[in-house]
Amino acid sequence: AQSVTQLDSQVPVFEEAPVELRCNYSSSVSVYLFWYVQYPNQGLQLLLKYLSGSTLVKGINGFEAEFNKSQTSFHLRKPSVHISDTAEYFCAVSVRAAGNKLTFGGGTRVLVKP
Amino acid sequence: GAVVSQHPSWVICKSGTSVKIECRSLDFQATTMFWYRQFPKQSLMLMATSNEGSKATYEQGVEKDKFLINHASLTLSTLTVTSAHPEDSSFYICSVHDRVDGYTFGSGTRLTVV
Numbered sequence: 001a002q003s004v005t006q007l008d009s010q011v012p013v014f015e016e017a018p019v020e021l022r023c024n025y026s027s028s029v030s031v032y033l034f035w036y037v038q039y040p041n042q043g044l045q046l047l048l049k050y051l052s053g054s055t056l057v058k059g060i061n062g063f064e065a066e067f068n069k070s071q072t073s074f075h076l077r078k079p080s081v082h083i084s085d086t087a088e089y090f091c092a093v094s095v096r097a098a099g100n101k102l103t104f105g106g107g108t109r110v111l112v113k114p
Numbered sequence: 115g116a117v118v119s120q121h122p123s124w125v126i127c128k129s130g131t132s133v134k135i136e137c138r139s140l141d142f143q144a145t146t147m148f149w150y151r152q153f154p155k156q157s158l159m160l161m162a163t164s165n166e167g168s169k170a171t172y173e174q175g176v177e178k179d180k181f182l183i184n185h186a187s188l189t190l191s192t193l194t195v196t197s198a199h200p201e202d203s204s205f206y207i208c209s210v211h212d213r214v215d216g217y218t219f220g221s222g223t224r225l226t227v228v
Contacts, residue, residue: 032216034216034217036219041124041205041222041224042221042222043118043120043207043219043220043221043222044158044207044209044219045219046216046217046218049216051216090157090158094216094217100146100211101148101160101163102148102160102209102217103160104157104158104159105157106156106157107156107157109155
């Protein structure tokens with residue numbers, strides 16, 4: 001079975017500073033990787049996904065992530081954050097053989113300070 | 115990707131009553147939908163996979179008789195929390211697996227049982 005670990009439960013960061021959210025996964029087969037953002041009392045919005053091809057994936061709102069197969073990581077980065085980036089961020093993995101079920105990491109709360 | 119509508123966005127009910135939550139795929143015929151539960155400041159936990167025209171597949175530890183899932187058409191899945199109790203209070207989110215974004219989520223339902 002696959003699993004996802006988000007190493008930081010909370011990341012405080014100043015406005016216009018860069019941020020990196022770490023995500024590591026475990027799976028015995030090939031996976032698809034996702035990053036989602038969740039604002040309070042809302043559903044999840046897709047930031048970006050890795051299915052195949054280039055390991056550097058660019059998403060919405062200036063976010064990007066790099067798939068590193070040897071380190072089984074999929075870290076999310078943004079070079080300059082805004083106050084509006086304050087939210088909960090979830091890394092997730094799916095395996096086609098597992099019926100396309102998504103497994104989520106524990107989440108990382110990003111708090112952007114002015 | 116798909117457009118998913120979830121209703122209601124919030125509901126308060128008395129202990130012992132039942133509550134139905136609807137998840138509609140507005141522009142995509144979804145043979146499979148997923149139901150998640152999220153406790154405050156925690157990640158999403160998959161409850162069950164809803165299969166159109168057949169029985170839902172429940173995750174280990176989820177009570178089938180308490181969380182009734184019906185997926186009678188390709189555009190509608192419902193989750194009914196039967197005989198709700200305060201410990202069932204949570205945020206419930208549905209998801210559709212589509213070929214573009216991979217997964218699209220509803221906006222969630224905040225259930226409070228008093």
